[in-house]
Amino acid sequence: MHCDQIETSGQIVIVGAGVAGLSCALSLAPRPVILISATALGEESFGATMQADIAAAVSAGDSADSHAADMIAAGGGLVDEDAARALARDAAGRIEHLMRLGVTFDRDPRGGLATSRAAAHSARRILSVRGDFTGQAIVAALVAAVRATPSIQLMEGYVADTLLTDNGAVRGLQLRRTDENDAAPVLMAAPAVVLATGGIGRLFAATTNPDHANGIGLAIAARAGAVIADPEFVQFHPTAMTGQDPAPVVSESLRGAGAILVNRRGQRFMLPRHPLVDLAPRDTVARGIMAELTAGRGAFLDARDVLDEDVAERYPVLHRACIAAGLDPTRQPIPVAPAAHFHMGGIAVDGRGRSSIEGLWAAGEVAATGTDGANHIAGNALLSALVFADRIAEDLSGCSFARCPALHDSAFAAPPRAHAGPGERTLREIMTSQVGVIRDEDGLADAVTAIARLERDSLDPALRNMASTALLIATAAWSRRESRGAHCRVDCPAENPVFAQRTMTTLAAAREIADELAARPAPRLPRSLSA
Numbered sequence: 001m002h003c004d005q006i007e008t009s010g011q012i013v014i015v016g017a018g019v020a021g022l023s024c025a026l027s028l029a030p031r032p033v034i035l036i037s038a039t040a041l042g043e044e045s046f047g048a049t050m051q052a053d054i055a056a057a058v059s060a061g062d063s064a065d066s067h068a069a070d071m072i073a074a075g076g077g078l079v080d081e082d083a084a085r086a087l088a089r090d091a092a093g094r095i096e097h098l099m100r101l102g103v104t105f106d107r108d109p110r111g112g113l114a115t116s117r118a119a120a121h122s123a124r125r126i127l128s129v130r131g132d133f134t135g136q137a138i139v140a141a142l143v144a145a146v147r148a149t150p151s152i153q154l155m156e157g158y159v160a161d162t163l164l165t166d167n168g169a170v171r172g173l174q175l176r177r178t179d180e181n182d183a184a185p186v187l188m189a190a191p192a193v194v195l196a197t198g199g200i201g202r203l204f205a206a207t208t209n210p211d212h213a214n215g216i217g218l219a220i221a222a223r224a225g226a227v228i229a230d231p232e233f234v235q236f237h238p239t240a241m242t243g244q245d246p247a248p249v250v251s252e253s254l255r256g257a258g259a260i261l262v263n264r265r266g267q268r269f270m271l272p273r274h275p276l277v278d279l280a281p282r283d284t285v286a287r288g289i290m291a292e293l294t295a296g297r298g299a300f301l302d303a304r305d306v307l308d309e310d311v312a313e314r315y316p317v318l319h320r321a322c323i324a325a326g327l328d329p330t331r332q333p334i335p336v337a338p339a340a341h342f343h344m345g346g347i348a349v350d351g352r353g354r355s356s357i358e359g360l361w362a363a364g365e366v367a368a369t370g371t372d373g374a375n376h377i378a379g380n381a382l383l384s385a386l387v388f389a390d391r392i393a394e395d396l397s398g399c400s401f402a403r404c405p406a407l408h409d410s411a412f413a414a415p416p417r418a419h420a421g422p423g424e425r426t427l428r429e430i431m432t433s434q435v436g437v438i439r440d441e442d443g444l445a446d447a448v449t450a451i452a453r454l455e456r457d458s459l460d461p462a463l464r465n466m467a468s469t470a471l472l473i474a475t476a477a478w479s480r481r482e483s484r485g486a487h488c489r490v491d492c493p494a495e496n497p498v499f500a501q502r503t504m505t506t507l508a509a510a511r512e513i514a515d516e517l518a519a520r521p522a523p524r525l526p527r528s529l530s531a
């Protein structure tokens, strides 16, 4: 099959135009880079992500060491402490940089940066822009700066579906146009690639993540042989509103203001589960809600005593979601369920953002930097995306690359695109039901086998990539026979010191586990059923 080739002059290619990708392109200027964006720049729907707040130790009495200590405490013993300290130390500098780009963070009455507190932070260190508009303001400032930077060559309307390597080093990418389903792939030679493709929430049927957070970026690195770290650790937001895809987040701040979790009988099911009741850590609340849902009692956030006529002003995202669901939260409890929210795992990178593949760097949610361990604290995702994007640029400033030779059509190996549809739905349902908040050995083993089949048999490159990432998550969850941080195994409910280290795995290792599980004899049915 013939495929078009895009001529380049040996520029660095950045894949993904979210916070990490935009920021990396800017930090590299004036060095020429190509920035691949799935949509026209700035037009992508980041959905509710745009509410995102950012953490930085900038208030009086707070310190980078204290910020790092909070990461280490939350991470279930798996946080790389040096990485956490370095991230916290770089935070203030990134905030200053954003302000120079025109982001106007909220101010306190004395003119200093206004800070608020969030769960798992021991100090007030969450910064926002007009309350709810932080993420939106940051992306808008980055997009404007990118558009004004001549060294950044934009390629809009493309997604990457294969990372091309030769002898363990990056050679380029295979891209597809997003506006033409059956378009032939395009090859692009590149000596260095920065993956900044975001998270994996869309692998789950219940997720708060936008469509593009589909794990394909992680998969293309894994399929090229990159080491993947901690894939089993997925944070589930406990209170996502049910019935919509993506599921809108019902913010913790509502519970902070006095809204309560109840089941259909009006019972406050978190009372016996944790001293902090509804404000317990996210994992604990997610498990409490799952227990009610599994028992058929339902789970609701009753915010009737908290919300009044100004709901649209105070909680615009929730208000819009309730209108879409035909629900009045000032009169009715809001149905909630846990939903995949943030991936602690990703492409294993060092402090410079380098992966295990020569010529491949990763930043943002697709990367695993070691700062999250088994759990993640609020406001650190955007921070980490900005900090690591900048570190990659610094690292790349010391690298020069020869013009890379053109790629041969033989580099292209994928069969024609097939239709996604049911395969993707099946994958997402398996992930939510068997690799979700509550996991156990048998469910995970079944999931691994089914996902491996999808990965092997699918003709659709997107679905195959999604299945590769799902396989890494499910096999790592199967292998970790303990509960730690966000990873909860009902069959192994306690932490086990044997597993007190980060997972470092590859797709080849995941496939081996899948093969072993597929070869295991089917469980013997009880006599009564086998008759």
Ligand SMILES: Cc1cc2nc3c(=O)[nH]c(=O)nc-3n(C[C@H](O)[C@H](O)[C@H](O)COP(=O)(O)OP(=O)(O)OC[C@H]3O[C@@H](n4cnc5c(N)ncnc54)[C@H](O)[C@@H]3O)c2cc1C
Pocket (backbone or CB within 6 Å): 015, 016, 017, 018, 019, 020, 021, 036, 037, 038, 039, 044, 048, 049, 050, 051, 052, 053, 054, 055, 158, 159, 160, 161, 196, 197, 198, 199, 208, 209, 210, 212, 213, 216, 217, 249, 341, 342, 363, 364, 365, 366, 378, 379, 380, 381, 382, 383, 385
């Ligand atoms: C509802 C919600 C609320 C959140 N709240 C917070 C918060 O308060 N604070 C916080 O710090 N974090 C928060 N997060 C997490 C945070 O928003 C993300 O971790 C962060 O945006 C990730 O940035 P990124 O640049 O890595 O990826 P993204 O911003 O997701 O950008 C990824 C980009 O890559 C593109 N892409 C993906 N795959 C490909 C491909 N194969 N080829 C080409 N392009 C591709 C996408 O189209 C997109 O442009 C929240 C997330 C959600 C969903």
